[in-house]
Amino acid sequence: MYNVEDPKDLTEALSSVDTNLWQEAINDEMDSLESNRTWHLVDLPPRCKAIGYKWFLRKKLKLDGLVDKYKARLVAKGFRQRENIDFFDTFFSVTRSTSIRVLISIAALNNLLIHQMNVKTAFLNGDLEEEIYMEQPEGEADVILGIKITRTENGIFLDQSHYIEKILKKYNYFESKPTCTPYDSSEKLFKNIGDSVNQSGYASIISGLRYVADCTRPDITYVVGLLCRFTSRSSLEHWNTIE
Numbered sequence: 001m002y003n004v005e006d007p008k009d010l011t012e013a014l015s016s017v018d019t020n021l022w023q024e025a026i027n028d029e030m031d032s033l034e035s036n037r038t039w040h041l042v043d044l045p046p047r048c049k050a051i052g053y054k055w056f057l058r059k060k061l062k063l064d065g066l067v068d069k070y071k072a073r074l075v076a077k078g079f080r081q082r083e084n085i086d087f088f089d090t091f092f093s094v095t096r097s098t099s100i101r102v103l104i105s106i107a108a109l110n111n112l113l114i115h116q117m118n119v120k121t122a123f124l125n126g127d128l129e130e131e132i133y134m135e136q137p138e139g140e141a142d143v144i145l146g147i148k149i150t151r152t153e154n155g156i157f158l159d160q161s162h163y164i165e166k167i168l169k170k171y172n173y174f175e176s177k178p179t180c181t182p183y184d185s186s187e188k189l190f191k192n193i194g195d196s197v198n199q200s201g202y203a204s205i206i207s208g209l210r211y212v213a214d215c216t217r218p219d220i221t222y223v224v225g226l227l228c229r230f231t232s233r234s235s236l237e238h239w240n241t242i243e
Contacts, residue, residue, distance in 0.1 A: 202234035
């Protein structure tokens with residue numbers, strides 16, 4: 001038994017027992033908007049204000065009252081616009097009832113079959129002459145605090161490749177050759193060996209590497225912990241170990 005009542009908002013729809021059906025409808029709407037190139041992501045120009053958006057969620061029913069289809073439409077809050085400032089004359093064209101009756105009369109006169117069809121998201125195919133700025137709809141999280149999230153049919157995967165590249169480029173390690181293991185166990189590190197070299201930079205890169213180790217790269221945890229011991233007096237030897 002389906003609940004034929006429509007949800008009040010997106011939160012209610014995605015927390016209902018029909019969450020999968022609503023999510024499918026939302027994804028379908030987003031695919032249509034993107035394939036039609038309905039918008040372009042831009043920085044908001046100075047002195048311009050973006051209007052909000054709303055998800056319009058409805059259940060389309062069959063003649064017997066059962067749910068036929070879940071529909072989701074993303075609409076801009078046009079009621080936030082001011083007449084004669086943000087817009088002027090506006091209208092929405094619809095078919096006149098007299099036109100429908102004429103077509104039915106022709107079909108009856110010539111014994112023709114009547115077929116009805118619907119153009120999916122037909123309103124997206126029109127060209128908008130005005131520039132309208134709307135807030136960007138929220139999407140599924142793909143980057144959180146420097147952690148890239150990739151969802152596949154096999155599961156969810158985390159990586160920090162962009163974050164790591166940023167660290168490497170900042171400290172001129174991007175062209176360094178990769179190694180099979182994070183640390184050569186035959187190498188011994190000692191305190192107070194050689195002159196102190198860029199102590200603040202050393203502490204900064206170690207902090208970044210600790211974040212990587214804690215989040216997505218447990219394989220470097222040991223060597224990062226080892227290098228942390230020398231943040232108070234880092235020498236060229238310790239910098240070489242980082243590389």
